[in-house]
Amino acid sequence: MENNIKHHLTDDILIGYAAGTLPEAFNLMVAAHLSLCDTCRAQAESFDAVGGEILDTAPATDVMLEPGSFAATMALIAGGPVDEIRAPRVPDSILPGPLQDYVGGDLADVQWRGIGMGVKQAILPTSRDASARLLFIPAGAAMPDHGHKGTEMTMVLQGAFQDEDDYFARGDVEVADSDMHHTPVADIHEDCICLAVSDAPLEFQGLLPKIVQRFARI
Template sequence: MTIRHHLSDQLLMGYAAGQLPEAFNLVVATHVSLCDECRARLASYDTLGGALIEDQGNVEMAEAALEAVMARIEGMPQATQRAPMQASGIFPAPLADYVGGDLSAVKWRSIGMGVKQAILPTGNDASARLLYIPAGVAVPDHGHRGMELTLVLQGAFADANDRFDRGDLEIADENLEHTPVAMAGQDCICLAATDAPLRFRKFLPRLAQPLFRI
């Protein structure tokens, strides 16, 4: 698998610093699990962050602070440990763990023309969804009011700018208007995250937008 479309430095730094919305964190973690290049870049940002913390010097703590923290930890209920889930289908491990399985665990909802989606539970500052687009089908022409990350998990799609295959990530913002089309040969499945509603040109998609939360 050759990945040509990668995470931006801004997204990797935000992920390393814990500053991204949960939905974006899920997309970044899933892409990083597939992409050696972005995984290496993320490791460098983690190292840089650790060095910056070390440069801050020592902070004086109140007496008995350690004892207070340990007492609170001892009073917390014990977490149930489980073995890490191995990805055996098309979902990489971070997504499979989040969904609780692979495709068979997804509760799809039809949104027309054979396209299906499954909204994933995340924080309110951004939304994440799985998209199933039959081969050859186009998503309605749309723009963006914020940022949209779209990670290909199966098949491929193309728009006027480029083609995106498994592992590729398209980063869209207010400057991009496009009509993604699932390539022939295999149905396309994507993980997408948005921090604002899409901007559809045509009336019917706009009418259905509140119902499908897109």
């Protein structure tokens, strides 16, 4: 699929991805975006190269290992979990390859759960330090007005949405922090599907969104 991406990942996010310091959910977001965005992929590769150069030129240090360390490490590897067999990736899918791995297939395999007003979500299995979910928002529908206690990144996979800041289409990523308060509205022409990751709960003002938040884990 050809994409005209206008909203990219920040350098801080890409550096964290290269350094391996991001939560799993954020790594998933970055990997999914890089599979669609030539610009960010090239930038990420440059940060990888810088990290490799630092490792190559860093002064060597003598580290004494305990006797049997190597054997113990190999035993841990041998006794580790067996890699799960992943479903083959579907080319030209709405879901980028990294997302297909988490879903276990294509868009038809997503286990949606309704959360009200036609909006559906599917929470993806990631580590507890951040959450990842797919969101389905009917065309023209608005998400409740909300703020953020931490960082939330939202990438459009299908359709588009608009808020007080800008218009976001396929591949675009909106990065929201505690300073942002907005009301995303799906474009009227097509249902909007997004990947959203966050490291803290959202802040809703209305009573009904707060009630929904309890069981939807938003």
